[in-house]
Amino acid sequence: MAMLLEIRDLHIEALGEDGRWQEIVKGVSLELEPARVLGLIGESGAGKSTIGLAALGYARHGCRLARGSIRLEGEELFGATSEKLREIRGVRVCYVAQSAAAAFNPAHRLDDQVIEAAVQHGIMSPGEARAEARRLYAKLKLPDPATFGRRYPHQVSGGQLQRAMTVMAMVPRPDLIVFDEPTTALDVTTQIEVLAAIREAITDEGMAAIYITHDLALVAQMAHRIMVLRHGLEVEVGPTERILEAPREDYTRALVGVRRVQKPEKPRSGGAPLLEVRHVDAAYGAVPVLFDVSVCLEAGRTVAVVGESGSGKSTLARVITGLLPPRKGEVRLDGRPLPPSLKERAKDQLRRIQLVYQMPDVALNPRQKVEEIVGRVLTFYFGTNGAERRREVERLLEEVELPAGFADRYPAELSGGQKQRVCIARALAARPEVIICDEVTSALDVQVADAVLRLLLRLQEETGVAYLFITHDLATVKAIADDIVVMLEGRVVEQGPKSEILSPPHHPYTDLLLSSVPEMEVGWLDRVLRERAERKARGEAVMEAADR
Amino acid sequence: MRPRPSVLVGFAIIAVYVAAAVIGPLVSPYGEAEVVGDVWEPFSAAHPLGTDNLGRDMLSRLLWGASRTIGVALAATLLSFTIGMTLGYLAAVVGGWVDMVLSRAIDTLMAIPTLIFALVVLAVLPPSVVILILVIAVLDSTRVFRLARAVAMDVVVMDFVEVARLRGERLGWIVFREVLPNTLPPLIAEFGLRFCFAFLFLSSLSFLGLGIQPPAADWGGMVRDNANAISFGLPIPLIPAAAIAVLTIGVNLVVDWQLERSSTARRGA
Incomplete structure (x- = not known):
């Protein structure tokens, strides 16, 4: 059969910062019928x-086709005139x-x-x-x-x-x-x-x-x-x-x-909850975002808050940290209510809850070295300075599996995964009891994300820190959660231990969410569509994205 | 990135002016207001740039004027940046009503034409160098405020600033350690531009007779004093005018390079 597209030994170069051309595609060939x-x-x-x-x-822009051949039905596109290309594109x-x-x-x-x-x-x-x-x-x-x-x-x-x-x-x-x-x-x-x-x-x-x-x-x-x-x-x-x-x-x-990280669900200790969100309503100006949200986190456990964009899961983090004082309800730490606004909270209350962000690029000050980024937390909360601070920073870097020498680097000299590790080290430096992880792996490549998850699990075992894990990614949830909170449009739809939430019967929205996650299997899409059609035919309630 | 030849020219021009401003009064052949010859004498060995409308040596006055004109403009620019950046960062970091009040007050000040405002104030107040510096600095600080607030706004929304807030850091730390280092490049470029503006503004005021007062030498005033010479086909007033123009061009060459450099650095990050 004649090929529609034939690419032979294609090299593409990009203009580097130093003004030199660097190869970014190094001789790729492919064909398509x-x-x-x-x-x-x-x-x-x-x-x-x-x-x-x-x-x-x-x-x-800033790239050029260096050499090779791109044929569309036998016609060469490489080096073709712009008139010719206009007829094709x-x-x-x-x-x-x-x-x-x-x-x-x-x-x-x-x-x-x-x-x-x-x-x-x-x-x-x-x-x-x-x-x-x-x-x-x-x-x-x-x-x-x-x-x-x-x-x-x-x-x-x-x-x-x-x-x-x-x-x-x-x-x-x-x-x-x-x-x-x-x-x-x-x-x-x-x-x-x-x-x-x-x-x-x-x-x-x-x-x-x-x-x-x-x-x-x-x-x-x-x-x-x-x-x-x-x-x-x-x-x-x-x-x-x-x-x-x-x-x-x-x-x-x-x-x-990938995503073979699995952690067995920890049984509930039945002890008093460490962090408790009670009947919280919150709004940005006149726009209500959260409605009667209650979430509970025990020491050393992981609660995953799952939802799609607009579900209010990041707003929940803002309420807990005090960035957005709630309209109604309260946040309790260790049984005592936290002041609603960040400004009224004591230094020690701030220390006990740390936040790790989605985009490590903007979570690290580009003009500070890693030593300053992590070390400032030590100075601020514990008054650690000088050689002792340096030693402690190096220990924390090793804790997150980075070389101690990284203390002298600027964020721009680190990869995305390494930056996220620095963010984790910064959170750990405060010796927190709760770390809120806001989509911490979604800006990372799959393998890197996997390694970061593994690191978080290990740190939890070693330090007993509790995680509130905010994510839209159910694969991540399956990997690390003990409890799951499903959110939809500012409300908690369902919550409970992982084993309960992930096994039927589900709330219709949880079902929609769970069945929509692509699985590493040929024919998964056909299977899901067929199942949904069959259940609809049987007259069962099947929620669709458009229903939301 | 290697600087272009134009940048080196800019730096060279600035170096010459700085040298003139610093050692000018020491090396000038005659006194600042010393009458040493006839009116508008042509160039000669005794007076390399001729004499002015009162028979004072042009070169000497040009050198004395360098320290006064550049000194006042620099002092005014430094002061305007101190005021503008402090208020601009405050508005951006604190936000809310502080931002509202400051921004509206600055807008009001900006709505008044600067030259007319300066003329009124300087006509009412007794003429002194301190008042001159203050007036130029306050008027210029409105522009600095606008820029400082805008660039700080871009940084304040970054997560690392939120991290500092969540840690419980005070305002001073957030402004000086988190925001300031990330906003400097555009402000450094702006400093050059603002300096040019202050320098030209001062020259205009002096030309109008409200700047540095005679007999002290000042380039704007020197243009005015000798303006009539143009009718006789003499190049005398063009000499201080050229001195003003060349410094402005030199600073702009360097500013262009700085702006370009900071924008590529940001793209690279």
């Missing part, structure tokens, strides 16, 4: 997006980006933007393109296909906008669509709907696709073949089943095997 889906998977910096864009003969090869919100112009109706490429390139008349768009809106299960395009981008949800962007890519009837992390910015319950819609549409329309993601479980649902990339090089390539079931390379095995 018509109407097939190739998954590109790798961690950040693997070069997967760069390769995806090269399929359009495009290199990002948006016509025969289309691109769907991660953030649909950033890709749509908020001042124009969806229809005008969706049909623009097809009309501009003279493929269709505006009327034909509109009709085609309506057909595709229906195909992607968008509401009211006949009038959907009359809306502006802000009038539709994130998941709908992402599907509208897919429609935009499909209207010109391209041979190939490049999907670059199309569901990464979406909530997990929305993601599954978008995935199903995209997959059905490209199969029915007979288009080929390159599907780029960092999530192997996701790509396994979408792709016929998978290519694993690392540091701009191919690790291995093969049919999806083979990659999942019999990975040949250690790196792939590690990717397939």
Whole structure:
């Protein structure tokens, strides 16, 4: 069978800070048959997006295609004239980006933007393109296909906008669509709907696709073949089943095997709770965010607060830390109520609750060395100074598995995972009883995140610290929680020990949430969709993302 | 990043001016207000830049003027940054009504045209260098406040500042240790620009007769004193005017480089 896309020995370079060109894709070859889906998977910096864009003969600003060959149905795109490339981009090869919100112009109706490429390139008349768009809106299960395009981008949800962007890519009837992390910015319950819609549409329309993601479980649902990339090089390539079931390379095995961190649930001690949130209502100005939220954390245990964006889980952390005094209710530490506002709390009360943030990049002062970052906590709370402080900082760094020499580094000289470890060391320096972990692993690559989770578990065993673990990621919850609190729109939907929450019968929302998490298994998406359809057919209550 | 030749030119210009300001009065051939010749004498060995409208040596007055003009402008700029940065950081870090009151007060001050405001104040108050510095500094500090508040706002929302707040740190620590070091690059560039502005503003005031008072030498005043010479085809008033222009250009060359450097550094981080 003739190949649709053939990339041979592609090298791509990026302009480094020192003004020199550095190779970021170091000789990758791939081929794609018509109407097939190739998954590109790798961690950040693997070069997967760069390769995806090269399929359009495009290199990002500050990058250049250095050498190699990119053939689309035998036609060479490498070094092609810009006229030639214009005939191909948006016509025969289309691109769907991660953030649909950033890709749509908020001042124009969806229809005008969706049909623009097809009309501009003279493929269709505006009327034909509109009709085609309506057909595709229906195909992607968008509401009211006949009038959907009359809306502006802000009038539709994130998941709908992402599907509208897919429609935009499909209207010109391209041979190939490049999907670059199309569901990464979406909530997990929305993601599954978008995935199903995209997959059905490209199969029915007979288009080929390159599907780029960092999530192997996701790509396994979408792709016929998978290519694993690392540091701009191919690790291995093969049919999806083979990659999942019999990975040949250690790196792939590690990717397939991640999230194998498991911790047995600790039995409840039955002792007095260490941290208690009692019937809290909270609001930002006039906007109410939390409604009668009660959460309880015992010493040495881990409570995971799970919910999607907008569920109020981060607001809960702000209430506990005193950044946002609640409207009603109270927070108790060791049985005594904490003053609602941070300013009224005593130094020791502040010390006992520490917070670790999602983005280690902005949680560390770029102008302070690690010694200052961690050491300040020691000076501030315990008056430790000089050589003693230095020794203590080094001990804490070793505790979080970093070399003692890192004390002399600035945050910019550390990787993402290392920065997060410094943040953990800073929290530990206060010798806290509770550490609130706000999405601490979601900005990290899977393997790095896994190592950080393992570290947190070990620290808990050694120091007996309790964690309030805020996350949208159920895999993380399964790995580390003792108790689970499920939140939806500012309310606690369900809470209890991990074993209870994770085994049926579930609250309908918990069920939706649990079943939406991609599993490392070929055919998972089909199975979930089938199960949901069957249960609906039986008349059981099945919640959908749109119901929320 | 290697600095471009233009940056070296900028630094060279600034170095010459600083030298003139510091040692100028010591090396000047004649006294500041000493009448040594005829009116508007041409360039000669005794008077390399000729003489002015009262027969004073131009070179000597230019050197004396350097220390006065640059000194006053620098003092005013330093003072304006002290006021503007303190209030700007306070507004950004404390926020709430403090920010509201300060911002509205500064807006009001900014709404008044600076030159007219300065002319009124200086006409009413007795002429003195201290008052001159104060007026320029207060007027200039409004711009510094705006910038300091804006850059501090960007940093205040960062998680590491929240960490410091959660730790229970006092305002001083948050401002000086967390916020200040992360906002310096744009403010350093602004310092150069503000200095140019203060320097030009001072020159304008002196030209109008409300700046540094005669017989003290000052470049703006020297332009005014000798302005009539232009009608006789003499280049005399262009000499102090050029001295003003060249310093402004030199500072701007360095500021451009500093701005570029800080923006690439931030992108790299």
